[in-house]
Every structure is written in C-alpha cells, then in structure tokens.
Amino acid sequence: MKRACTQAFTKVNENIVCEFSRQVGTSYVSLVKNNHMKLRKSVIYIILLFVAGIAGCNGKPPSLHISTSPETAAVREFRSVYKVIDGDTFWMKNQGGQTEKIRFIGIDAPECRKSAHKDIQRFGKESKDFLVGFLKGKKVALEYDVERYDRYGRTLAYVYLEDGTFLNEYLIKNGYAKVVTFPPNVKYHRQFVIAERYARQHQLGMWRNN
Numbered sequence: 001m002k003r004a005c006t007q008a009f010t011k012v013n014e015n016i017v018c019e020f021s022r023q024v025g026t027s028y029v030s031l032v033k034n035n036h037m038k039l040r041k042s043v044i045y046i047i048l049l050f051v052a053g054i055a056g057c058n059g060k061p062p063s064l065h066i067s068t069s070p071e072t073a074a075v076r077e078f079r080s081v082y083k084v085i086d087g088d089t090f091w092m093k094n095q096g097g098q099t100e101k102i103r104f105i106g107i108d109a110p111e112c113r114k115s116a117h118k119d120i121q122r123f124g125k126e127s128k129d130f131l132v133g134f135l136k137g138k139k140v141a142l143e144y145d146v147e148r149y150d151r152y153g154r155t156l157a158y159v160y161l162e163d164g165t166f167l168n169e170y171l172i173k174n175g176y177a178k179v180v181t182f183p184p185n186v187k188y189h190r191q192f193v194i195a196e197r198y199a200r201q202h203q204l205g206m207w208r209n210n
Contacts, residue, residue: 078139087127108180123206145185175205
C-alpha cells in the first residue's frame with residue numbers, strides 16, 4: 001500500500017514537472033519568436049531608411065540662394081554707375097533714365113575736393129580714382145538698411161558687384177575708406193570694424209606710412 005502510494009505520488013510529480021516544462025518551453029519559444037519578429041522589423045526599417053538615404057543622395061539637391069538680406073535676394077536689380085563723385089558717393093540711373101545719388105552706408109572716404117565745410121584731405125584723390133577705375137564697365141546692386149535716405153536726399157545703400165563683392169567692406173579693407181557709423185543703419189558695423197582693423201594692421205591705402 002505504501003509503495004503504491006509512493007509510485008502514484010511520483011507519477012503526479014512527473015506529470016507536474018512535464019507540464020511545467022512544457023509551459024516554460026512554450027513561453028520561451030514564444031518570447032524568442034516575438035523578439036525575432038521585432039528584430040526583423042527593426043532590420044527592415046533600417047534597410048528602408050538606408051535605401052531612402054541613397055536615393056536622396058543620388059537625386060538633385062535643392063538649390064541654395066545665399067544673400068545678405070531677404071530684400072536683396074527678392075529684388076536684385078543691377079544698374080550701371082553714371083558718375084563717381086568721390087570715394088563714397090556716386091550717381092546711377094534707374095530704368096526710367098532718372099539719376100539717383102548713392103551714398104555708401106557705414107564708410108567715409110577722404111575728401112577729394114574743397115567745399116564750404118571741408119578741405120581736400122590726404123588720399124582723397126587716390127580714393128576717388130580707385131573707385132572710378134574699379135566701377136568702370138561694371139554694374140551694381142543696392143541693399144538698404146533702416147533709413148533709406150539721409151538729410152541731403154541721398155540714397156543710403158550697401159553696394160554689391162555682380163560677382164558678389166561687398167563694395168562697402170572692400171573699400172574699407174583696402175584702405176580707401178574708414179568706418180563711420182550713423183544709427184540706425186548699423187547692420188554691418190562689426191564687419192566693417194574688422195575690415196578697418198585689417199587695413200590698419202597691413203598699412204593699406206590711407207593707413208600707409210609716408
């Protein structure tokens with residue numbers, strides 16, 4: 001009797017262990033399958049991203065338009081210079097044939113002619129002669145700041161050549177003009193200060209020692 005009971009108990013334990021093993025095995029297999037499916041989905045997603053990246057690289061990239069201001073980018077009209085007055089002022093004509101007097105913003109060139117308020121200054125003639133020769137046969141476009149006109153009715157502008165040369169900065173950096181700032185037109189003041197420092201350090205133009 002005791003032996004029979006022991007055998008029955010052992011049999012029950014074996015059944016319990018087998019069932020437990022089966023359940024654990026099923027759960028493990030299910031877990032592995034789920035992880036495997038997730039891994040497959042991740043790999044497929046990465047492959048799709050990689051293929052999309054290659055397609056994007058092989059396609060034509062979007063064109064980039066770089067400009068100093070939205071206004072200049074939207075309306076850039078290049079016009080010929082009509083007459084150079086001095087190293088920081090010139091005349092140009094609009095499409096209607098009317099003349100417009102342009103004064104460079106942020107720069108001041110030495111005076112090249114005597115007036116009621118100013119005398120001829122050192123390097124004034126050289127500054128004007130350079131601008132005359134530099135603008136010969138070229139067209140320029142204008143960019144404006146906060147105030148468009150000065151008290152004399154001149155148009156205040158940043159001036160650009162067709163090759164992208166920023167003429168205000170160019171004149172300062174090569175010593176043909178110095179920095180002068182009249183708020184609120186201060187958009188490129190810091191840039192101009194750096195340009196003048198360069199001209200002074202290299203003794204260019206008006207900063208050349210006699």
